[in-house]
Every structure is written in C-alpha cells, then in structure tokens.
Amino acid sequence: MTITIKDVAKKANVSIATVSRIVNNKPGYSKETEKKVLEVIEELGYHPNAIARGLISKRSHTIGVLVPKLSSMLMSEFISGIENIAHQFGSSVIICHTESNGKKTMQYLELLREKQIDGIIFSSEVLTEEYYQFMKKMDVPIVLLSTVSFDYPVPYVRVDDQHAAYTATEYLIKKGHRNIGMISGTKEDVVAGQPRIDGFTQAMDRNKLPVTNNIVAAPGFGYEDGKEAFKQLITQNPDVTAVFAASDELALGVISTAYQMDIKIPDDLSVIGYDNVSLAEMSIPPLTSVGQPLSTMGEKATEMIFEMINTNQSVESRIFPHEIVERQSVKELKKE
Amino acid sequence: MTITIKDVAKKANVSIATVSRIVNNKPGYSKETEKKVLEVIEELGYHPNAIARGLISKRSHTIGVLVPKLSSMLMSEFISGIENIAHQFGSSVIICHTESNGKKTMQYLELLREKQIDGIIFSSEVLTEEYYQFMKKMDVPIVLLSTVSFDYPVPYVRVDDQHAAYTATEYLIKKGHRNIGMISGTKEDVVAGQPRIDGFTQAMDRNKLPVTNNIVAAPGFGYEDGKEAFKQLITQNPDVTAVFAASDELALGVISTAYQMDIKIPDDLSVIGYDNVSLAEMSIPPLTSVGQPLSTMGEKATEMIFEMINTNQSVESRIFPHEIVERQSVKELKKE
DNA sequence: GAGTTTTACGTAAACGTTTACGTAAAATGG
DNA sequence: CCATTTTACGTAAACGTTTACGTAAAACTC
Numbered sequence: 001m002t003i004t005i006k007d008v009a010k011k012a013n014v015s016i017a018t019v020s021r022i023v024n025n026k027p028g029y030s031k032e033t034e035k036k037v038l039e040v041i042e043e044l045g046y047h048p049n050a051i052a053r054g055l056i057s058k059r060s061h062t063i064g065v066l067v068p069k070l071s072s073m074l075m076s077e078f079i080s081g082i083e084n085i086a087h088q089f090g091s092s093v094i095i096c097h098t099e100s101n102g103k104k105t106m107q108y109l110e111l112l113r114e115k116q117i118d119g120i121i122f123s124s125e126v127l128t129e130e131y132y133q134f135m136k137k138m139d140v141p142i143v144l145l146s147t148v149s150f151d152y153p154v155p156y157v158r159v160d161d162q163h164a165a166y167t168a169t170e171y172l173i174k175k176g177h178r179n180i181g182m183i184s185g186t187k188e189d190v191v192a193g194q195p196r197i198d199g200f201t202q203a204m205d206r207n208k209l210p211v212t213n214n215i216v217a218a219p220g221f222g223y224e225d226g227k228e229a230f231k232q233l234i235t236q237n238p239d240v241t242a243v244f245a246a247s248d249e250l251a252l253g254v255i256s257t258a259y260q261m262d263i264k265i266p267d268d269l270s271v272i273g274y275d276n277v278s279l280a281e282m283s284i285p286p287l288t289s290v291g292q293p294l295s296t297m298g299e300k301a302t303e304m305i306f307e308m309i310n311t312n313q314s315v316e317s318r319i320f321p322h323e324i325v326e327r328q329s330v331k332e333l334k335k336e
Numbered sequence: 337m338t339i340t341i342k343d344v345a346k347k348a349n350v351s352i353a354t355v356s357r358i359v360n361n362k363p364g365y366s367k368e369t370e371k372k373v374l375e376v377i378e379e380l381g382y383h384p385n386a387i388a389r390g391l392i393s394k395r396s397h398t399i400g401v402l403v404p405k406l407s408s409m410l411m412s413e414f415i416s417g418i419e420n421i422a423h424q425f426g427s428s429v430i431i432c433h434t435e436s437n438g439k440k441t442m443q444y445l446e447l448l449r450e451k452q453i454d455g456i457i458f459s460s461e462v463l464t465e466e467y468y469q470f471m472k473k474m475d476v477p478i479v480l481l482s483t484v485s486f487d488y489p490v491p492y493v494r495v496d497d498q499h500a501a502y503t504a505t506e507y508l509i510k511k512g513h514r515n516i517g518m519i520s521g522t523k524e525d526v527v528a529g530q531p532r533i534d535g536f537t538q539a540m541d542r543n544k545l546p547v548t549n550n551i552v553a554a555p556g557f558g559y560e561d562g563k564e565a566f567k568q569l570i571t572q573n574p575d576v577t578a579v580f581a582a583s584d585e586l587a588l589g590v591i592s593t594a595y596q597m598d599i600k601i602p603d604d605l606s607v608i609g610y611d612n613v614s615l616a617e618m619s620i621p622p623l624t625s626v627g628q629p630l631s632t633m634g635e636k637a638t639e640m641i642f643e644m645i646n647t648n649q650s651v652e653s654r655i656f657p658h659e660i661v662e663r664q665s666v667k668e669l670k671k672e
Numbered sequence: 673g674a675g676t677t678t679t680a681c682g683t684a685a686a687c688g689t690t691t692a693c694g695t696a697a698a699a700t701g702g
Numbered sequence: 703c704c705a706t707t708t709t710a711c712g713t714a715a716a717c718g719t720t721t722a723c724g725t726a727a728a729a730c731t732c
Contacts, residue, residue: 004718015682020720028680045473050450051390052718055687060387062430062451076412083433092447094398094428097419111428114386115398137381223618252618259620282559282588284595284620340688351712356690364710388688391717 003044012040023048054116061091063119063305064112068100073277074294078123078145081298089306091118100125106134113138119305121145126190127152141308143315145301147191155308155317157301159292161191164322165199168244168272168290171324173207176333177242177270180204181214183229183254185221185246192221196246196274213237218250226253234261241270241333248273248280251287255329266331276325286327293320339380348376359384390452397427399455399641400448404436409613410630414459414481417634425642427454436461442470449474455641457481462526463488477644479651481637482628483527491644491653493637495628497527500658501535504580504608504626507660509543512669513578513606516540517550519565519590521557521582528557532582532610549573554586562589570597577669578606584616587623591665602667612661622663629656 005023009016014033021028022037029037040046054060063086067075079095086093094117096108109131112120120135123145132152135142144156172180182200187193197215204211216233218225226245230253233240245251251273255265263269265285273280276291297320304315341359345352350369357364358373365373376382390396399422403411415431422429430453432444445467448456456471459481468488471478480492508516518536523529533551540547552569554561562581566589569576581587587609591601599605601621609616612627633656640651 002718006718016719017683017721018681021681024720026721030680033680047446047449049391049452049718051387051396051452052687053720054387055385055391055689055718056720058687073409073412076409079431080433083431087432087444087447090447092430092432092451095415095419095431096423096428097416108423110383111423111426113383115428116385116387223614249618256618256620278559279615279618282585282592282615282619284592286592338688342688352689353691353713354711357711360690362691366710369710385688388717389690391688391719392690394717 060116064117077294078298081295085302161195162199165196169203172242181240181243183245221247226250230254270330291325396452400453413630414634417631421638497531498535501532505539517576519581557583562586566590584609606666627661
C-alpha cells in the first residue's frame, strides 16, 4: 500500500487541499498546521506521485531525445550534456536510438506522444517531412542538435560545418601542405557530409590548389570506412602529404592503414580529424582534430527546450564555435 | 485542445467505457460499433494518454538505469542493449548518470520514485546500504548489472571477473611470458578492482611466478591512469615482457607510453586489455582483449527486470562467459 | 466596535483513463 | 414460448493530485 495525500490528510486532521498546499508551498496555511503536516509526512514517508501530478499539470517532466546511434562517442557526449541540464530542470530524459531507421523512429515518436513528453531533441539526422509533421501535431517544443532543416522552422544547435572544414583545410595549407586529401563520410548526410566537403573544396580553391582525385567519400563515418577510403585515396593519389578526415574514427582508420603500409604519421603523412572525441587523444600519435563543444551543445539544446516550454515561444538557433585541437598528427612541411 | 476518450465517445455516440474496451481490445462490443469507433478515432486523431493510464494501472512503463559514467564506451553498450529490450516491452528507459556521486545518486532515486518507475537496473557501482534500503522501500524489481552485492539478495548479471582475469593471465603465460605486470584500476571497485587482481595473482601463483613488484593500482580505469601506472610499473620492474591491463583504456595508456619510450608493441612488450570495447580494434597495434558480451548483458538484465515485473518473483542471477579476443598486441615468446 | 480585508482552511470538480457492476436486449435451450 | 444465458453496452467510481471557489474566523481600519 503506497501512502497517498489522503492518508496524510486524515492523519493530520486536515484536508488534502491543505496538504497539497504545504507540499507545493503555496500560501494558505498557518505555521502550526505546516509543522504538523510535515511531521505526518515524515512519519508516514509520503512522496507525491508524479503521474497524478502530470495528469493535472499536463507536464510529464520528461523530454525525448532521438539519436541515430547510441554507441558513438559523439552521442554519448551530447547525451551527457542533455541529461545534465534536464536533471537541473527536474526532468528526466528518454533516449530513443533510432538506428537511422524510419520505422523505428516513428515507433519512438508514438511512444513519446503517448508518454506526453514535454519536448524533443532531434539529433544528427535529417528531419524528414514525415517526422516533422508528426512532431508538429504533438505540439511540443523541438530543437535540432547537430543537424538542420531547410524546409521547416525548427531552431537548431550546431557548429558551422562548412566553416570548420574550411578552417581545418586552411590549417593544413598553412602548415605547408599542397596536395591534401579528404576522406568524407556519407555524402548524403546534410550536416556532416556535403558541407564539410564544400568547406574543404572552398579552402583548396581559394588557395588555388587542385582538388581532382583528392576526395574520397566513404559510406559512413566509422573506423573501417576510414581504412577502406584511405586505401582508395592513396591509390588514386599517392602523393598526398596530408589528409583531412570528416570524423575522428575515419582518421583513426587512416592512421591504422597508413601504419600497415609503413607510412609514418606525421612524418610521411599528416592527418587531421573531426569532432575531437576522447578517442583522438588516445591515438598514436595523438590526433589533431577539429573540436566541437559537444556536451556544451547538448546542454544548450536542452536549455532551449526548457526555455520554449516555459515561455511558449520559439527560440533562436545557435551556431557554436569550433576550434583546432593541436596534437601530434600534423607536421609542418619545411618550405623548399 | 488535445482530444480525449470523451470526445471519441461523444462523436461515436457510445460511452467512454466502450471506447476504452475497443482501444484495449477487451470483449464487450459488436463489430459495428467497433468499426464506428475506430473510424471516429482515426478521424479525430485520438491517442490514449499514457499518464492517465499509468495512474490507474500503477505502471509507468518506464525503467530507470543508474550508471556511474555516461560517456564510457562500456556504458554505451550496456545501455544500447537495455534500451533495445525495454522498447520491445513497450517501455522506455530513463538513464541516470550518477558520476559515482552519492548525493546525485540519491537525488536520482528520488526522481525515479516520484516517476513511479517499474524497475531499476543498477550498474557498475557498489550497492550501498543507503541505496539498497531506498530501493527496497520503492518496492520495484532491481537487477545489478556488472556489479554484485554481498549483503543483499539482489539478482545480478555479470561475468566472473576473477576467472576472466585468470584466463587473461594464463593466456599470457601460455604465450611464454614469465614476468608479467598488471595495471589494475581502482582497487576499491568491488567488481573490476580486487577480483581482477585476485584472478591475476591466482594465475601467477599456480604457475609459480612471482608477483612482487608486478602490480600497479591506478586510481581509475582511464587512459591517463594507464599512462601513469605504466610509468610506475616499468620503473619498478623494467623487465616485464607483458602487461595485463584491467581495462582497454588503461591498455591504450600503456601502449601510448610504451610508444613514447620506444618500447615496441608487441615485439618488446605484449599487452592485453579488458572489456573489448570498440576502441580495442582501433588501437595500433589492434589490442588483444578480454571480451564481455556487453550489449547482451544489458539485454539480459532488462529481460530479468520485466520477468520480475510480470511474475512478481525474483529471478536467478546470470554469469556470462568471457572470451579472449585475439588481435595483435600479444606476441608469443620463443622458448629459449 | 462596525465594517472591511486577510488568513486559513475545507469542498468538490477536474485531469484522462480503466473497470466493477448493473441492465436491457438478444441468443440459446428444451 | 418461457426460462436461462450471453452479449453489448452504460453508469459511476476510482487512480492521486491540483485548484477554483466558498466561508468562517481573525486581523485590521478609523
């Protein structure tokens, strides 16, 4: 038998309204009754039932997070930030990993609707018409994390990927590299795909460097993808002195394959990654990478959700700054 | 205005009871009314409110997961498995990362109690008296994941850490190593600490190998911990030919420091890790490691929770098998 | 000290469901 | 065709809260 507000009321000889007022400290009771009721609460070990509360308040104090992969380190950091802030707001987080599977995503959205969640963070994946319409009907705040939508007015939190890729490429050029390869991830990826390629091409163009045969698009962003793609790159363009990889895992793949081919990093080949996940520093040699403030971004996205919940208004998107985290995988070429 | 069962009832000219019966397909209505009601539901876009349901059924269809670190790759895999099964059971998962912080843990437990969660998976940390008493009062099923409790009768899912450490050590010995070092993680850790040390010592003892000066206990299981610990190990025992690290991250730290010291892996030094997280295969050279079926363990723990929920009985603990995943960080010593 | 305001409550409806119970009509049995 | 069972519903209570409204007493005001 769980004990309810009624039990407290009865034992304290007051009405449930009074108990409720005291629990939520709303005005309308004397010091004495407060003391009495508090004692009874303590004695009985009463704890309010959030479900009953939610039924009235129409707030579940829960937000939903949709992510394509749970295991990727990117996601872990996002989630860590999200979870952090949500907890500060007294809410909890339901993580839904969609595996980039449309059916699963829709199932999860239905679950979230049933559960009456207060907001949604939609991360790292394309916001399709179907998803958007569904969420719109749910009528809860949405924030995009590390993704964008061109078609729908949904606020987002991300870095400027094209700019970041530009910066990374410029960095290699400044270090004296001329023949630079790029391993891009999935081309179709709206945020981590084409924009990074564009940034790369742009930097090369501006510096009048050729780009033919320099880009290999892998089918994904993983380690194995990086290995395969690098093999292709080095075959079609054996003279590259540096590689810009669109993710740290891709970069690790590059490094690993290079190692097998007896190409020394950074002496024979410089490598720069993207994301600066914890992996990067564990690499041999430690990987220079384009850093995004991942957990901060997760935090910001969550704060935006709560701002939208509380003010009932939309909120401005945020572009976060990136930075080059220098380690030891890039070498300065001596000018000849 | 969200539309409720009442709206459906009114529009379909039936009582809410009938609508409810149809929605939950319990008997008691004719084919015709069913059709009619279903149409109205479709037309109005009605979806039942899980909060209201939960109030009556006293089931929130939510389970809580307490983990010390969110970002560690171990946890990601556990969570992935958990999430998987929970979703199959139509439930969602609230992840609470406690940061091994007692106060935060208690706060989370309170949150979970308020939310009336149906069960708790408690992972990778010591179950203190305080936690246990609290959860016991909550009166929901608990399963320990990758941890144990000697004092309380709580079912667990884990591997036999001592045995696994024994196997890893035996493996190195079979490969011809005699002077083997161990980098243990936090000694106080009840599951990943002492048991692994014991397994190591046991294997060494059985093979009549000395163990003095061979064990260094790091303050944690991370990369930096591994670096530091290895420095200490190599100082106090420069002749080790192999190292058993109590986690893959520790092992990576060892490899990195070794690399800096120009100690070649595996030629000059063999290294074996523990956990076989995705990191292991990305290492240079790829890391041989003691593998645990992480996501399967998460799945099993979750299945156990639901079994306990549904049968109202406790359930048997499960020890999962471990295996040595051979890669390239261990070398066979030629017999002299 | 009469009138007004404030304080300190209690009553009861509401939130959106499920479900025990009741009942009229339909189906079945002999 | 009457008695009995079954079907197909409807009514209303219950789940555990919050809160609008009402009210008697206490506290002020001048």
